[in-house]
Amino acid sequence: NAGVTQTPKFQVLKTGQSMTLQCAQDMNHEYMSWYRQDPGMGLRLIHYSVGAGITDQGEVPNGYNVSRSTTEDFPLRLLSAAPSQTSVYFCASTRDRGSGNTIYFGEGSWLTVV
Amino acid sequence: KQEVTQIPAALSVPEGENLVLNCSFTDSAIYNLQWFRQDPGKGLTSLLLIQSSQREQTSGRLNASLDKSSGRSTLYIAASQPGDSATYLCAVPISSGSARQLTFGSGTQLTVLP
Numbered sequence: 348n349a350g351v352t353q354t355p356k357f358q359v360l361k362t363g364q365s366m367t368l369q370c371a372q373d374m375n376h377e378y379m380s381w382y383r384q385d386p387g388m389g390l391r392l393i394h395y396s397v398g399a400g401i402t403d404q405g406e407v408p409n410g411y412n413v414s415r416s417t418t419e420d421f422p423l424r425l426l427s428a429a430p431s432q433t434s435v436y437f438c439a440s441t442r443d444r445g446s447g448n449t450i451y452f453g454e455g456s457w458l459t460v461v
Numbered sequence: 462k463q464e465v466t467q468i469p470a471a472l473s474v475p476e477g478e479n480l481v482l483n484c485s486f487t488d489s490a491i492y493n494l495q496w497f498r499q500d501p502g503k504g505l506t507s508l509l510l511i512q513s514s515q516r517e518q519t520s521g522r523l524n525a526s527l528d529k530s531s532g533r534s535t536l537y538i539a540a541s542q543p544g545d546s547a548t549y550l551c552a553v554p555i556s557s558g559s560a561r562q563l564t565f566g567s568g569t570q571l572t573v574l575p
Contacts, residue, residue, distance in 0.1 A: 351504075380562070389465070389550065389565035390505075405562060406555070437504055450495070450563070452504035 349373050353438050353453035360428040360460045368423040368456050370438030376451075377443045379421040383407065383434040384455075390437060396421055428460045463488045463555055467566035474541055475574050482536040482569045484551035489529045491553045496525050496536050499548045499568070508549075509536070541573045 354369045372379065380395035382405075392405030396415040410432060412424040421440075425432060438453040464487045474480050484494070493512050497505040509518045509525040511534070517526040524537040534551055548570045552563040 382565075387470075387567050389567040390552075390563070391565075392555065392562055395562060439505075449507050449510065452497075452506070454504040455502075 351438055351440050351451050351453035353436075353456050355456060356454070357457045358459070360425070360458065362428060362430060362460060364428050366425050366428065368425075368436055368438075368458070370421045370423065370453060371419050372421075372438075372440040372451070373419065374440065374442070374451070375418060376440040377418070379415070379438065379440045380405070381411070381413065381421070381423045382437045382439065383432075384437060385434050393423065393436075425458075428458075430460045432458065433460045434458060463491075463553060463564045465551060465553060465564050465566040467549075467551060467569050469569060470567065471570040471572075473572040473574060476541060476543060478541050478573075479537070479539050480541055480571070482538070482549050482571070484534040484536070484566055486532045486534075486553050486564075488553075489532050491529065493554070494525075494527050494534050495552045495563070496523075496534075497550045497552065499550060501547075505550065538571075541571075543573045543575050546571055546573050 351372045377398045381393040382390040384390045391407050393411050394413040396402045399418050402413050436456045441450040442448045466485045495510045496508045499505045511518045511527040522539040527534045548568040550568040552565045555562040555564045
């Protein structure tokens with residue numbers, strides 16, 4: 348059971364480039380989300396999805412786009428990378444919106460924008 | 462807007478010592494509170510989840526308490542070991558609208574010295 352898998356692990360982008368961070372889970376979870384983690388700031392929610400075809404914005408959605416065409420996959424797209432998007436990105440999933448469910452995180456994607 | 466604070470930001474203790482990590486939140490209308498562990502270069506692992514109706518949860522040497530009225534939670538680690546060295550984060554729902562969108566504290570970096 349692989350859990351939540353993120354790729355790539357590390358990426359360097361030039362300002363203005365676009366890219367997609369991939370996230371896949373094999374637990375048939377309804378709920379998936381993307382967070383970014385910056386030093387001293389904890390994790391902040393970027394976008395989330397409550398099921399295939401349904402996505403919504405979190406706290407810091409600007410500059411990012413998501414889609415959810417399947418239950419398993421939830422890619423995060425950077426439309427035009429900026430140095431402010433240098434961060435560690437985490438994908439997470441949980442069974443549903445119930446308050447008692449464990450949330451599972453991927454191992455993170457380290458992104459540097461130069 | 463929910464805000465979560467963790468104090469101290471870093472803590473160093475000798476092996477075998479009992480210790481307490483603190484977490485405070487501003488909006489007491491929460492579904493639950495979760496404690497996570499993060500190892501360097503890794504994702505987050507859920508340690509304990511306390512439902513809003515509960516006062517505490519225990520798992521092995523870990524005990525988490527919740528006092529909604531005062532907006533506080535503590536994570537007690539008994540008989541600390543070097544393997545407990547990691548960053549510990551607490552998280553609560555962003556708002557009363559969803560149990561799964563989380564607001565994180567910035568974490569306490571724990572070092573247990575052999």
